[in-house]
Amino acid sequence: MACSHYIIVFCSLLLIATSSITAQTPSAANALVLPVTKDASTNQYITTIKQRTPLVPINLTLYLGGQFLWVDCEQGYVSSTYSPALCGSPECSLANSDGCGTCNSPPRPGCNNNTCGLFPENPIIRTSTGGELATDVVSLQSTNGTNPGGNATVPDYLFVCGPTFLLEGLASGVTGIAGLGRTNISLPAQFSDQFNFNRTFAICLSPSTSSRGVMFFGDGPYLLLPNVDASMDLIYTPLIINPVSTAGVSTAGEPSAEYFIGVSSIEINENVVPINITLLEINSEGVGGTKISTVDQYTVLESSIYNAVVDTFVRELANATRVGSVAPFGACFNSTSIGSTRVGPGVPNIDLVLQNETVYWRIFGANSMVQVSSDVLCLGFVDGGVNPRTSIVIGGHQIEDNLLQFDVEASTLGFSSSLLFRQTTCANFNFTSSV
Ligand SMILES: *[C@@H]1O[C@H](CO)[C@@H](O)[C@H](O)[C@H]1NC(C)=O
Ligand SMILES: *[C@@H]1O[C@H](CO)[C@@H](O)[C@H](O)[C@H]1NC(C)=O
């Protein structure tokens, strides 16, 4: 008797959950969409998602390699649907969290007994701390690729509660971090599980602090005005798993949640830059290699690579007038001595050569050069010092107005190179709702 009662209760819960999901996910949708704004004072990329009951918009700093979503629960977290993850629950195992915590203050979101936890990380100040794992409602807009459509709601989205102090260094108004990393509880993982999308997502960051870029969860089309499907004509390269975690806190044997690619050489104006290629490989300690980062403003190169790139670039741009360097950059030029092209300042192309000579990521002037004043342009790469953890960290400035599509299941990255060639930009998604 008790058993059949249990089954009935379980089944009706399942039915309620299923119907609420289908009711709120329009059938034409093939993906979900979130806006991404570049913050003018920190240059962080900020997205806005709705959470809690009643739903409130929360601003989060985008962290491509972040393991999960975390938000400040110490201040202003009000929700009737907050539910802590109890020790030993399926939520704790999905999140790979074995611990069991207690909290000595009065109960509130982020402070409950008999709950499992994880370690929310702030990549800007490189700080991690413990926090309670929990579920709550999350809502965002769906899309068929053209405009945002109806709302898609996840009733029990898994996230971590962080403390207020962990917001230090984040843009004003931001209350947490949106992690897109290679875990089973990152935003792309939970959305694809919930809505049966392939575990594919794409980011398209706008260099403008006044026009929004866009992020898609699910497969294309991803239409940008004037009717350019940015998911077409991508170049593909394998995503590489770094076997050693790069997170602030990790367990032995845990791989990195960040996205690495296999750069095999660097060419400038098709001349090979002389670098120590051992640095381009990830060794058994997880050191070396190339990753993509949305929390580094500019590409960071290990010192010897940096020096070789700057030397080759300066030599190849000998006809431009070099001026004093402007920190943090080492090679700056009088912009009046540099022409302009559709893809930015007319400077030598920088190619990151990938799995073979015919596959490369070409960086044009719009992504290599930074305008530091009205008549000074600098090569937008910075020196990462000797013995950094990762030899090449491809930063925000180098991926703006490029579409990057991560197919986590197939472990491939599709990249567009500069969308300016296709006469569109990442700010050209039509955010006007079609419903
Ligand atoms: C957790 O349990 C301890 C011991 O029973 C109790 O003192 C404390 O108030 C509880 N904390 C919460 C958040 O319920
Ligand atoms: C998306 O839906 C709109 C409105 O229903 C329609 O006009 C458009 O063609 C659709 N786009 C795609 C790519 O299916």
Ligand SMILES: *[C@@H]1O[C@H](CO)[C@@H](O)[C@H](O)[C@H]1NC(C)=O
């Ligand atoms: C989506 O949700 C917002 C509030 O979060 C609401 O204003 C809007 O009407 C909803 N749209 C649809 C199509 O349900």
Ligand SMILES: *[C@@H]1O[C@H](CO)[C@@H](O)[C@H](O)[C@H]1NC(C)=O
């Ligand atoms: C969140 O971001 C949006 C879009 O950039 C902005 O309009 C809003 O003011 C921000 N909210 C807070 C609380 O800062």
Ligand SMILES: *[C@@H]1O[C@H](CO)[C@@H](O)[C@H](O)[C@H]1NC(C)=O
């Ligand atoms: C994610 O889940 C799959 C299937 O359950 C499992 O094989 C994989 O190891 C998990 N990945 C991580 C990073 O925990």
Ligand SMILES: *[C@@H]1O[C@H](CO)[C@@H](O)[C@H](O)[C@H]1NC(C)=O
């Ligand atoms: C999902 O992935 C599979 C395998 O890679 C592929 O065949 C299929 O076309 C993808 N689905 C969509 C909607 O693109």
Ligand SMILES: *[C@@H]1O[C@H](CO)[C@@H](O)[C@H](O)[C@H]1NC(C)=O
């Ligand atoms: C190349 O880099 C590796 C890894 O840092 C180092 O062990 C090796 O000595 C370097 N080789 C040269 C020629 O500098």
Ligand SMILES: *[C@@H]1O[C@H](CO)[C@@H](O)[C@H](O)[C@H]1NC(C)=O
């Ligand atoms: C750049 O060149 C122009 C024209 O030759 C000159 O007027 C200007 O002072 C130069 N700027 C710098 C920073 O050298």
Ligand SMILES: *[C@@H]1O[C@H](CO)[C@@H](O)[C@H](O)[C@H]1NC(C)=O
């Ligand atoms: C200098 O050389 C670059 C690359 O070869 C070229 O694009 C640029 O137009 C030249 N600039 C001038 C002022 O001749």
Ligand SMILES: *[C@@H]1O[C@H](CO)[C@@H](O)[C@H](O)[C@H]1NC(C)=O
């Ligand atoms: C280079 O790699 C691409 C994609 O992986 C492949 O299609 C092509 O055949 C390769 N070319 C050579 C010369 O190996």
Ligand SMILES: *[C@@H]1O[C@H](CO)[C@@H](O)[C@H](O)[C@H]1NC(C)=O
């Ligand atoms: C954006 O989409 C809306 C709704 O479908 C449409 O009315 C509007 O014309 C579109 N804007 C542009 C510039 O195409």
